[in-house]
Amino acid sequence: MKTRITEMFGIEHPIIQGGMHYVGFAEMAAAVSEAGGLGIITGLTQKTPEGLRKEIRRCREMTKKPFGVNLTFLPAITPPDYPGFVKVIIEEGIKIVETAGNNPVKVLPAFKDAGVKVIHKCTSVRHSLKAESIGCDAVSVDGFECGGHPGEDDVPNFILLPRAAEELKIPFVASGGMADGRSLVAAMALGAEGMNMGTRFMATKEAPIHQNVKDALVKASELDTRLVMRPLRNTERVLNNAGVQKILEMEAAKGKDVKFEDIIAQVGGVYPKIMIDGDMDAGAFSCGMVAGLIHDVPSVKELIDRIMREAEEIIGKRLKMMAAA
Numbered sequence: 527m528k529t530r531i532t533e534m535f536g537i538e539h540p541i542i543q544g545g546m547h548y549v550g551f552a553e554m555a556a557a558v559s560e561a562g563g564l565g566i567i568t569g570l571t572q573k574t575p576e577g578l579r580k581e582i583r584r585c586r587e588m589t590k591k592p593f594g595v596n597l598t599f600l601p602a603i604t605p606p607d608y609p610g611f612v613k614v615i616i617e618e619g620i621k622i623v624e625t626a627g628n629n630p631v632k633v634l635p636a637f638k639d640a641g642v643k644v645i646h647k648c649t650s651v652r653h654s655l656k657a658e659s660i661g662c663d664a665v666s667v668d669g670f671e672c673g674g675h676p677g678e679d680d681v682p683n684f685i686l687l688p689r690a691a692e693e694l695k696i697p698f699v700a701s702g703g704m705a706d707g708r709s710l711v712a713a714m715a716l717g718a719e720g721m722n723m724g725t726r727f728m729a730t731k732e733a734p735i736h737q738n739v740k741d742a743l744v745k746a747s748e749l750d751t752r753l754v755m756r757p758l759r760n761t762e763r764v765l766n767n768a769g770v771q772k773i774l775e776m777e778a779a780k781g782k783d784v785k786f787e788d789i790i791a792q793v794g795g796v797y798p799k800i801m802i803d804g805d806m807d808a809g810a811f812s813c814g815m816v817a818g819l820i821h822d823v824p825s826v827k828e829l830i831d832r833i834m835r836e837a838e839e840i841i842g843k844r845l846k847m848m849a850a851a
């Protein structure tokens with residue numbers, strides 16, 4: 527499949543692996559890029575810019591194909607060294623950056639000068655248009671079903687994607703709820719030129735995370751995610767567990783007066799406990815409703831090949847037959 531996204535990023539298949547905290551290490555990104563998609567290293571999982579430099583170099587040893595780096599701008603008590611991360615990304619010759627969270631306008635000039643293509647993740651049409659107006663090359667349109675931060679508008683992809691297609695000139699990929707060939711064909715039909723997956727890539731052999739997380743995703747249904755931190759206007763879709771229940775109880779008890787400090791034990795420093803130690807009740811970690819469509823743990827190549835095969839069958843057989851009937 528050839529789209530503006532495959533052309534822009536120099537990839538074989540229109541499939542991107544979105545940045546994922548404590549998942550997007552070199553092993554994950556390299557496996558996706560080697561399989562013909564676009565793998566992305568999660569910048570801020572590395573504590574320092576020099577740590578990111580090492581991770582980029584590790585990834586280069588595993589693949590010669592293009593891969594990107596995610597840079598997420600979220601509210602933080604002590605903000606990360608963003609200028610340092612930008613400098614390392616450019617110095618290491620990375621040509622694709624996925625930005626997310628706040629408006630990336632401050633980092634765009636440096637990336638543009640260095641010939642870096644920027645795809646910004648947005649949860650609304652207005653943010654997508656803003657990204658286009660400030661010079662982003664593409665957007666990842668993230669619907670309400672997504673794992674992670676769906677924003678506060680709650681518009682699912684069946685509406686959000688065609689709305690984005692009505693307004694945007696730059697290409698966009700569908701993000702949130704994408705799992706298989708059906709997702710890819712549907713996303714294309716709604717106007718996207720590719721898809722971005724997070725949760726689905728966690729349940730792969732190469733994902734460098736604890737087996738307990740992969741098992742939990744296979745076991746989970748589409749009913750097993752919860753939204754936390756809504757009263758803080760920092761909504762996150764997460765897999766339900768004992769820690770998440772504590773957050774929800776605190777939010778129910780305190781209402782809109784709940785503060786970050788009230789839930790810090792279940793949201794701060796949780797990722798290593800889950801992803802490395804496999805402590806599945808430690809607290810909130812991002813997970814999409816798409817968990818309901820995850821039934822196995824294939825290799826990344828098996829997954830991507832299967833998606834492309836399914837997509838081609840749907841277009842070439844099922845839809846063709848319907849159109850001919």
Ligand SMILES: Cc1cc2nc3c(=O)[nH]c(=O)nc-3n(C[C@H](O)[C@H](O)[C@H](O)COP(=O)(O)O)c2cc1C
Pocket residue numbers: 543544545546547549568596598625626627647668671672673674675701702703704722723724725726811812813814815816
């Ligand atoms: C465990 C996990 C961690 C994530 N961490 C980040 C992150 O650090 N930065 C970011 O921009 N997106 C992050 N995301 C969001 C993904 O990049 C992607 O947009 C999202 O997972 C798409 O929805 P899906 O899970 O339904 O595929 C994360 C998602 C998951 C599942």
